Amino acid sequence: MTFWTRTFGIAAVFLAGIAPLHAADDELNALVWCDHSDPALLDPFEEEHGVTVNIKEYEGTGAALALLEQSQPGDWDVFVVDGVDVPRIVEAGYLAPLDREGLPLDDIFPGIRDSEIHEIGGELYAVPEKFGYNTISYNDAKVNAGDMRDIAVLWSDAYSGRIAIYDYYIPLINLVAIGLGLREDGITADELPAIREHLLKMKERSAMVGDVVSVQTALATGDVDIIAGGGEWATAVLMAEDPNMEWVNPDQGGVRWSQSIGVFSDAGNPELARKFVEYVLGPEGQARLATSSCYWAMPSNSKAALTDEEKTVLRWDEQETFIANSWPYFIPDPELDAMFLDIWTEMLQH
Template identity: 30%
Template sequence: MILVPPRANAATELNMIAWYGHGEPDMVEEFEAMHNVKIKAKYYAGGDNMLALIAQSPPGTYDLVLSDGEFVKLLKEAGYIETMDPNAYNMGDLFDEYARFEPHWMGDTLYSVIVRFGYLGVSFNTEIISHQEASDYNILWDSKLTGKVGHFDWHLPNLGCLSLRDGNDKPSPFDINSAQWSKLQETTLSLKPQVGGYFDYGGTFASLKNGEIYAMCGIGDWITGVVRKDGSPVDSVIPKQGGIQWTESYSIGKGSNKQDLAREFIRYITSPKGQVRSIQMAAYPGMSPYKSGWTAINEANPEEAKRQRMTFDGPNCIDDLREGRIHFRQTPVQQSLEDWNDFWSEYKNA
């Protein structure tokens, strides 16, 4: 008789749609081992791309939907995500500024749970541009940067920062009237002679790393925090006109038949050990909105906690928000998303 060893139970597959990096081993390997699950990720770049990919997929395709905060309302209105019970997650651990993060709620109903955030301003080559120079968006028009200004190819962060340059900080750089919108288009088109390229995710890293591009607006430490690890002379600052905040959060995909497992993953990634992984994500770093996440990263990697200003003693990263220097990224309020996207295409082809 031939004895056949018992076969290990096949891993359950959990499907997510996310920005690049969230389904990589440094983020999910521990959870996969804990729950005998294999996380399969579909990656996108930009919320518009995310919506298009979900629209092309049958309901139930994605168990987990990672999105930027400003797209949660659009996901809900399209019927792409489930309602969520706030009591099932680590909501009590959030800093006050994120305890009831408005874009994630429709009335008293929760649709997404925040995981991480970061700030966008000007990223620059420190051998060409000083920190003082980079602290004003107008540096982008300096003659020494002709042909050396780059763009991460997504309209919202770029136009948001340039709107701040135009002085549109009240109520928001994304809530502008027709005259302000016309001025913003004029401002953006005037930058065209300075532009050396429009880059995807990988190209943004490479162009700053190899010196092809000296400055970009609308990005931040999520790019330069990675590039600096390789020794490249780059940094990011929030200019005097203000900066933009990005947030990433998880929703449960409409029609998922693995909602219990999806909830477990969201609880894991927002726990202290999950937040340590999120803060140090290999693809791009991000700050934690969870108090226990700050405690955990200060224990696990105090240098990274200090670099990202997640410290309890002295000034910290949330102070920028409290001081009014940071504006939440939104979809356009008085124009349509298509208006901004169409103009961005016009600008690229000008």
């Protein structure tokens, strides 16, 4: 091999590595949350269709938007996104309308469909695929379970120094607002001083503020006994080793999150993308997604093929009550969002 052959070979490999994703018939490029990277979810689809699913995980819609701004048309096929962000994603032109035919829309839990955010101008753009709660997780052996049914426990002195706060300002501000009885018609700028005051109180009584893994680790290692903003996603994977790991929807209610799946408007492989959406929303795909190794949460499809044990961990039988007694994320407009982030940053620095 000559010097130049070798040089061009190396350059070709390098350029192939940095070149944009390209649309091949047997490949699907999906921009997703971490629960979609579980081989238990992907392998059956790949084997059935003889394709490869390329996964790119992201955290936070802002990160996804940054990725999309740097991508070429056709780079991405499937998008999993925070349900409440679907309208702004549609507004930006990223999602294609979905044909309702063949999608199990009637099997989705009532109250989870959220038609107002998934259907815009009469067209369906995304479908909720998984949901859960930002409420209170706790170690049943260390706290009084009855105390956990009141959100005010998070800023009382009863468990000072034993609380971890989940580091995401939208659900936590929502949770505080619910605890203060301010959430009925959304949150306004006038209510932020009261919310700020209680966020600061909560911080003073907390041991840490952390991401998913950090707050889970803190609860599992005994550093804290309570996760503010926790839920089934935080404790379900810990229950196998410690059955004392619990979560509850407080009497005032909790915050309900959901993630949605859609197909990109400029998907390179729209047919395969559609098949993937149908697979994920089907009973088998829903069961695998709900029990993904990254985090567990409720499947949106009420006919998900979960075992009785899995349903127990997810509190399947209480979902009707939980859904009724919980609010979807209130998403502020950009100006209010900036105010949310202001008081959250102040709380972190407090």
